[in-house]
Structure formats: structure tokens, C-alpha cells
Amino acid sequence: MTPPLRPITQEIAVTFRYPVHFTRGLFRPENPLLAQTLARADEAGPKKVLAVVDEGVARHHPELTRHLSAYLAAHPGLELVAAPLVVPGGEAVKNSPETVHALQRAVHTHGIDRHSYLLAVGGGAVLDMAGYAAATAHRGVRLVRVPTTVLAQNDSAVGVKNGVNAFCKKNFLGTFAPPYAVLCDLDVLTTLEQRDWVGGLAEAVKVALLKDARFFDFLEAHAAALRDRDAEAMAWAIYRCAELHLEHIATAGDPFEFGSSRPLDFGHWAAHKLEAVTDYRLRHGEAVAIGIALDATYAHLSGRLPRGDWQRILALFDALGLATYTPELETGALLTGLEEFREHLGGRLTIMLLDSIGRGVEVHDMDHATIRRAAQLLGARAKGETWTQDATFAAAAR
Amino acid sequence: MTPPLRPITQEIAVTFRYPVHFTRGLFRPENPLLAQTLARADEAGPKKVLAVVDEGVARHHPELTRHLSAYLAAHPGLELVAAPLVVPGGEAVKNSPETVHALQRAVHTHGIDRHSYLLAVGGGAVLDMAGYAAATAHRGVRLVRVPTTVLAQNDSAVGVKNGVNAFCKKNFLGTFAPPYAVLCDLDVLTTLEQRDWVGGLAEAVKVALLKDARFFDFLEAHAAALRDRDAEAMAWAIYRCAELHLEHIATAGDPFEFGSSRPLDFGHWAAHKLEAVTDYRLRHGEAVAIGIALDATYAHLSGRLPRGDWQRILALFDALGLATYTPELETGALLTGLEEFREHLGGRLTIMLLDSIGRGVEVHDMDHATIRRAAQLLGARAKGETWTQDATFAAAAR
Known part of the structure; x- marks a missing residue:
């Protein structure tokens, strides 16, 4: 033989x-x-x-x-x-x-x-x-x-x-x-349209939060100009966001995503689900802004993200004119988005969270009760009940 | 601005x-x-x-x-x-x-x-x-x-x-x-089926002709055993063919074929067309054997491939039980396969021919009259008119 x-x-x-x-x-x-x-x-x-x-x-x-x-x-x-x-x-x-x-x-x-x-x-x-x-x-x-x-x-x-x-x-x-x-x-x-003009900035906020605190400062400093359609501020915001994105793909070691980690999908597990459950009434950037707000709030409630950083993030979305809440955040369907996200990436669930502005950290599970509390907190804030609720929730989380 | x-x-x-x-x-x-x-x-x-x-x-x-x-x-x-x-x-x-x-x-x-x-x-x-x-x-x-x-x-x-x-x-x-x-x-x-058993060897002949004269010698020496379903000879033939194929992809510099050159498609411009015009009555390996026979004959008629090498190639196909001719070679439709092949690869027409057994060479055009003569010659040979016709054509080509 x-x-x-x-x-x-x-x-x-x-x-x-x-x-x-x-x-x-x-x-x-x-x-x-x-x-x-x-x-x-x-x-x-x-x-x-x-x-x-x-x-x-x-x-x-x-x-x-x-x-x-x-x-x-x-x-x-x-x-x-x-x-x-x-x-x-x-x-x-x-x-x-x-x-x-x-x-x-x-x-x-x-x-x-x-x-x-x-x-x-x-x-x-x-x-x-x-x-x-x-x-x-x-x-x-x-x-x-x-x-x-x-x-x-x-x-x-x-x-x-x-x-x-x-x-x-x-x-x-x-x-x-x-x-x-x-x-x-x-x-x-x-x-x-104005909603698309500002909606696209959600990805700039995202990449600034993960990679570049100075870019976050830039977005904060120029939030009103960006919202009010200043072409020069927008050109710089687009350029820096594209540059950080390209740098990540070229240098993070997994451009074709063979692993389970996908740092640039920060805020996206909820965003994808929100787009679907609203039948794409929410556009991608709008959904990403809400997804980032949710995960930032979750990171804060879990004791990762300092209160000051968390509030700066929500304030930046406010200043840009991007909503941080939609009622669909509080439906049970949202949580199925976690498993769908895991399946889309493949392998083990890997979610990017924040330790501070400019520094992401990966986790492999999320506590459903804390996600629900984060959604409620964003809801209360959107209805103007922010500060009392905030104290209650923050205390409850500690 | x-x-x-x-x-x-x-x-x-x-x-x-x-x-x-x-x-x-x-x-x-x-x-x-x-x-x-x-x-x-x-x-x-x-x-x-x-x-x-x-x-x-x-x-x-x-x-x-x-x-x-x-x-x-x-x-x-x-x-x-x-x-x-x-x-x-x-x-x-x-x-x-x-x-x-x-x-x-x-x-x-x-x-x-x-x-x-x-x-x-x-x-x-x-x-x-x-x-x-x-x-x-x-x-x-x-x-x-x-x-x-x-x-x-x-x-x-x-x-x-x-x-x-x-x-x-x-x-x-x-x-x-x-x-x-x-x-x-x-x-x-x-x-x-026997036709699939020997048909697959057409790609082994191809890669031997392009890359490895010693592998061609092996196929010649074991042609009868291969045809008669000797498992060991077939295992070696498959292994060496796969190895040469993998080596080419890894080392030839263009694994995803961004250029116009595709050396491993030797014999394939005609093969693809023959499969289509026969409605896949000819299977891929069978069509490749005929395509190689055609391009080897063309290379000989054009003064590239020595007569001895050309005859060894046809004799090997005979010994393996692979046909070197089908009447569709002599239909006008065959020549449209050249342009389809160029479109499939993209860019400039690039065809692999042979200078000798084990040495391929790329050309950028093929003479239609010589292709027709090569097809006629293979037809005559298939009908047993080989040697007289051969001398005539060979003389005509010089």
C-alpha cells in the first residue's frame, strides 16, 4: 500500500x-x-x-x-x-x-x-x-x-x-x-438631511472613545459648529475618523476578522437590533449613538467608566443633536440582539466597553439586569427625570 | 476653506x-x-x-x-x-x-x-x-x-x-x-467511473508540463498502471500534482490573481469553451486534455515546442486513455473562447504555451489560422491519418 x-x-x-x-x-x-x-x-x-x-x-x-x-x-x-x-x-x-x-x-x-x-x-x-x-x-x-x-x-x-x-x-x-x-x-x-449630517458623527464619537481622547476633545469643542453644518469642522471630523478607522484595520492584526473580537463594533450590538426592530426608522448612525449611550451607561453602572466621562459622552450627543434613547431600548427583544451579534461575529461573545474616554476594554458577557437598568436610566434622562433617577440607579449599582 | x-x-x-x-x-x-x-x-x-x-x-x-x-x-x-x-x-x-x-x-x-x-x-x-x-x-x-x-x-x-x-x-x-x-x-x-479516474490526470499532465519534467517522466513511466487503476501510482500522482499546485499559488506572487497572467490555466481557454459547446458532455478533465493537446500542437506548429516533446505529450494522453480530439475543435465557436478567456482573467490576453516539457512561456496573442491547423492535425491523427498529415502540416508551418 x-x-x-x-x-x-x-x-x-x-x-x-x-x-x-x-x-x-x-x-x-x-x-x-x-x-x-x-x-x-x-x-x-x-x-x-x-x-x-x-x-x-x-x-x-x-x-x-x-x-x-x-x-x-x-x-x-x-x-x-x-x-x-x-x-x-x-x-x-x-x-x-x-x-x-x-x-x-x-x-x-x-x-x-x-x-x-x-x-x-x-x-x-x-x-x-x-x-x-x-x-x-x-x-x-x-x-x-x-x-x-x-x-x-x-x-x-x-x-x-x-x-x-x-x-x-x-x-x-x-x-x-x-x-x-x-x-x-x-x-x-x-x-x-440634518439627521444624516449629524448621524454620521456617531461613528466619529465611537472611534474617539476607543482610540483617541484628543479627538473626543475636538468633537466636544466643535460640537455646535458640527451640528450647525460648519463644513471645515466636518471635513476634519471625517478625516480623523477615517484615519483612525483605517489605522485600526491595518494594524490591529485581524483585518478579515477571523477572531471573535471586533473593537470597531462598539455600541453596535444594540444598534443593529434597534435598526431592525424599528424597521430602519432609526438610521444606522442614530442607532449607533443610542447603542453607544447604552453601553457607556452600562459601563458606568458596572463600575468601569467614571461618572465624569460617562456624562461627557451623553452631553456630547446632546450637543450634536443626537438622541441617546428610543423606547425600543426597553423592549425584551433588545436582549436577543446580544446573541445575534455573537452569531454574526462567530465564536465567543465579545463586547467592547469603556474604561475611560479613549480606552476600550473587551468583556465576554453582559448582565441583563444592568442592561435593563441602563436603558431605564437613559429613558428617565430623556424624559427630564435625569438627576434623581441617576442617583438612585448609580447607588443601586454600587 | x-x-x-x-x-x-x-x-x-x-x-x-x-x-x-x-x-x-x-x-x-x-x-x-x-x-x-x-x-x-x-x-x-x-x-x-x-x-x-x-x-x-x-x-x-x-x-x-x-x-x-x-x-x-x-x-x-x-x-x-x-x-x-x-x-x-x-x-x-x-x-x-x-x-x-x-x-x-x-x-x-x-x-x-x-x-x-x-x-x-x-x-x-x-x-x-x-x-x-x-x-x-x-x-x-x-x-x-x-x-x-x-x-x-x-x-x-x-x-x-x-x-x-x-x-x-x-x-x-x-x-x-x-x-x-x-x-x-x-x-x-x-x-x-473510468472516465473520471483518468480525466483527473489531465491536470497532473498540465502541471508536470509547466513545472516539473521529472513528474512528466513519472506519469509516462506509470501511464499503464495509472490507467489500470493502480491505487499507489494514483496516490503519488495526486500528491505531487497537489503539491505543485499549492507551491505555485503560494510562491508565484499573485494568489488572488490581480494580474492578467494565470499560468495554471494552460490548456484551459479551449477547455472551458469545449465544456460549454458540448453542454458539459465533455467533463472538465477530458476537456483539459484536449485543450492541452491543442495548445501543445499549436506550440509545435509555431516552432516553439520540439517535435519529440510534442509527440511525447500526445503519446502520454493516448497511454492514459485520454482523447486528444473532439469534432468541436474544428467549429468556428472555438475561437470565441479566446476572448471569453481574456475577459474572465481581465486585462490583456495572456496564454501559457510550452517551450519544452517542464517549461511554460506566456504569449499575448495566438494566430487563428495556426489554431485551426492544430485542430485539423489532431483530427487527422485521431482518424489514423497521423503521420502523413503530420509531415504536411509540420512542413507548412516552417
Whole structure:
């Protein structure tokens, strides 16, 4: 018989590299950024581009698809293969397998190959969906993301994930697939609804709390300006948030999340559940703000987070105009979000909490009674009963 | 206004590691390999396993699913979440989005998370399909491949790709997703149809031609034994082929195929087209043998490959019992396979040819007239008109 065949250990190292740019007027004829991004000196021949545009963006910037088409037409090395496809925006598009299929079909029809581009312009949901289509067609065509919301520019669109919802589970289908490039156009933010303008800052608060106390100071100092739509303050807030996010992915040692730890999902176990139980009435940033408020309160009630830090966090959300409470926090369904979160990450439940502003700490279980008390406390605070309730609860917790 | 925000260059290094084992009697109670593979010392709690079995395997090895279930039941750290799902085998399953959806749904229903396992037992098509479902659910659950054909054990199942067909294009949807482990059970090969037993050797001939002249000598020396189902010769042929394949992926510098070069696809441009135009009457290995014969003949007619090497290649296929010709080689449709292959790889057309046995060389175009002459020559040879025609064509080409 055959002698034993020794096992082979396969080891494969893959390096992904992509630039994240911040610009204004991306599709203005005099802006070279897009053309420079798509034209690679080491590749001959014209480059095909399939463009997908978020319907909300197309509506608020009616000139955008025209400018995009004109821009590509003006560059002989680039070929827009069809009029930009306009797709619905917001979470709804992530519940639409038909849209993913339509994009994959367009890749097929127009002969987009692994060296061609899918140029996706829109909010986080559209970029997540288009990213999934791009990552699976031909095992991955080049994806250029043009995020058009605060949330997408400072968080979701700079990272390495995509996803769509299935079986009523958020991001149940998706892949890890770094983009080819990310081009953030700060000009398109001006037309955002106020709730999206401030909602995106929830991720900035999150990353400041976990990684950078000085950035938290910056957000505190500029909270009124940020809320009142100061473009310069917002540009810095987005830039620093994106930078911290990218640094985490590159250096924390687990970019494709093989482990159970996911520090950047601070506040997200409750946030995901709140989005679902409110049928996405709460948008992602709004839900994250409430999720952070809940976990910060929990950390305080458990004796981790000092009272002063806890109050600064809630006060910052107040100053930004972000709610820290919704009645759904007090429904029994919320707690099932913990197990769903564990399942989504895989392995052992791992939740990020705070020891102080700028310093996160991981725990492996959460006390349900304390979560309920934290939710009640935020409810009382929202109804103006803050201080008496606060003392009662804080005493009870000690 | 905001000062310019400098671009951020993101660089992410990801290392993938997985073992490829060769064993016999994988599901026999006394074989510890599967249990050792699934039970990780650094992870607490029972591990969930969802099993998927190729219908052809279940039919030829009726005891297999029972043994699999008993094996997992005997190990307290492992939990088989449901009776193994039996799915159709062969190329048909890659044309079935319903099957992918059913697997994703089972991942959802049974709470399979990123630290649980999808255990897929079957031929290359089932493993490609199941791998796609595993790679996209929760952005990737752990996939343990148990390949049950020569072709899957020595080629497709040891690599980093998965895929299903869409829009009449082979592997149009898929991802690069290294498995968690590959467990090759040599015992299950005994029930293969003869055409699948020898068909899988086409990939061994391929990799020998590209990488290892001594392995070609081995295949030549053992051709009769291999054809006549000598288990030991086959075990060595599979092992060496898998080893060369793995080495190429790990060391050639482009495991996720960002470039246009794909050396291991030698002979495959024609093979993919022949599978499609024969409606998969030709199986993958059979088509690859013909594709290699065509490209070797082309290389000879173009003055690259010496006559002696060319004749050894055709003689080896003869000795193994693999055809080197099918009438579809002489249809006009064949040539459209070149452009489809270019689109699948992306970028510039890049075709691997041979300078000698053991030494491949890349070219960027192929002469259509010479391809037609090569096909005619193989046709004449198949009809027994070999030597006269051969001299004529060889003279014509010089």
C-alpha cells in the first residue's frame, strides 16, 4: 500500500493596497483625481467603467450623472459602458437581491472584467450592495467607491467589507474585499438631511472613545459648529475618523476578522437590533449613538467608566443633536440582539466597553439586569427625570 | 476653506494558512483526522458542523453519510446540526442558484457562525458551489473540503477559489476564499467511473508540463498502471500534482490573481469553451486534455515546442486513455473562447504555451489560422491519418 503522504501546510500572504482621497468637485472637468485613479500607466488600452449612482444622490444633485458622463467622455483612455445605473438608496437596497443581480448582469452584458471598474456613488447602503456585486462578479472586479454621506466617508466606505441583508439578518451575505480606491467628495455632503449630517458623527464619537481622547476633545469643542453644518469642522471630523478607522484595520492584526473580537463594533450590538426592530426608522448612525449611550451607561453602572466621562459622552450627543434613547431600548427583544451579534461575529461573545474616554476594554458577557437598568436610566434622562433617577440607579449599582 | 486633506494609502497584509491532508477511511471511527481538524484547542465550546454531500458520492458510498453522522456523534466536542444535505453533483449544480441559496439558508437556520464549519464532501463542482455559499454567508464561515474525485484532490479543491456559473459563463460568480482545511480520502476514489479516474490526470499532465519534467517522466513511466487503476501510482500522482499546485499559488506572487497572467490555466481557454459547446458532455478533465493537446500542437506548429516533446505529450494522453480530439475543435465557436478567456482573467490576453516539457512561456496573442491547423492535425491523427498529415502540416508551418 501507499506509504503515508505527509500533510502539506499551505501559507499564502496577500497584500492589499488602496488610496483614500478627500476632494471637492470630484466630477468637475478640471479635477484630475478620478482620471488619475482609473488610468494606470502599466496597463494598456482604454479602461471600461460601469457607474452606479444612489437615487438619493441623483435627486439632490441632478447634474451629477451628467457631469460624471461628461467627465469620462472627456478622457479618451476611459469608456463609460452605459448610462449610469440609478439604484434606490438607504437600507432598502440591501434587502433587494434583484439589485445585486441587476449589477452582476450589467457586468456580464458590458464585458466588465477584473481590470475594469465598477464606480459606485452613494451612501453606505448602496456602496455595501454594489461592493457585494463587484466582489462576486468574475471573483472581483475593481470597485471605486465614491461615498456621499458623512457615515460612508468616515466609516463604512473606507473599510474592507461589503454586504447585503438576507433571512432578516443584517449583512448576512457579504465578503471581505478591499476596494480599488475610495474618493470622498466633501461637496456632496451639503445637501444631506440634518439627521444624516449629524448621524454620521456617531461613528466619529465611537472611534474617539476607543482610540483617541484628543479627538473626543475636538468633537466636544466643535460640537455646535458640527451640528450647525460648519463644513471645515466636518471635513476634519471625517478625516480623523477615517484615519483612525483605517489605522485600526491595518494594524490591529485581524483585518478579515477571523477572531471573535471586533473593537470597531462598539455600541453596535444594540444598534443593529434597534435598526431592525424599528424597521430602519432609526438610521444606522442614530442607532449607533443610542447603542453607544447604552453601553457607556452600562459601563458606568458596572463600575468601569467614571461618572465624569460617562456624562461627557451623553452631553456630547446632546450637543450634536443626537438622541441617546428610543423606547425600543426597553423592549425584551433588545436582549436577543446580544446573541445575534455573537452569531454574526462567530465564536465567543465579545463586547467592547469603556474604561475611560479613549480606552476600550473587551468583556465576554453582559448582565441583563444592568442592561435593563441602563436603558431605564437613559429613558428617565430623556424624559427630564435625569438627576434623581441617576442617583438612585448609580447607588443601586454600587 | 478646509486646507487640503492628504490622501491616506491603506495597506493591509492578510495571511491565510490551511492544511491539506491525505488519508484513507476519513469517516472510520478510529481515524482521528477529522476530529483533530475541527477541534481547536484555543476555542471553547462545542463546534457546529453543517455537512453537504454530493449525490453521486452518497449513491456510490451509501454508508458514507451514516458514517459521517456517527463519527461526529461520537465526538462530544462536535455537533452535526442536521442530517447531511445531499445535493446534485457535476456541473449542473453550478448552474443552480437555488442550491447556493438553500445552503445559505441552512447556515442561517442552524446558526452556523464564522467559527462553525461547513463540511463539503464531493467532486469539484459541489465543492466550488458549496465554497461560494460558505464564503458569502456571514462574510465567510469555515469551509472544510473533502474532495472525492482525482480532479478535486489534485487540483480544484486544494486551491483558493470557488464559483458558480451565471449568464452562461463558467465561474462568473465566485470569490477567492482559502478553505479552513482540505481532507483528501483516497479510498473514495475506487468507485469513480473510468472516465473520471483518468480525466483527473489531465491536470497532473498540465502541471508536470509547466513545472516539473521529472513528474512528466513519472506519469509516462506509470501511464499503464495509472490507467489500470493502480491505487499507489494514483496516490503519488495526486500528491505531487497537489503539491505543485499549492507551491505555485503560494510562491508565484499573485494568489488572488490581480494580474492578467494565470499560468495554471494552460490548456484551459479551449477547455472551458469545449465544456460549454458540448453542454458539459465533455467533463472538465477530458476537456483539459484536449485543450492541452491543442495548445501543445499549436506550440509545435509555431516552432516553439520540439517535435519529440510534442509527440511525447500526445503519446502520454493516448497511454492514459485520454482523447486528444473532439469534432468541436474544428467549429468556428472555438475561437470565441479566446476572448471569453481574456475577459474572465481581465486585462490583456495572456496564454501559457510550452517551450519544452517542464517549461511554460506566456504569449499575448495566438494566430487563428495556426489554431485551426492544430485542430485539423489532431483530427487527422485521431482518424489514423497521423503521420502523413503530420509531415504536411509540420512542413507548412516552417
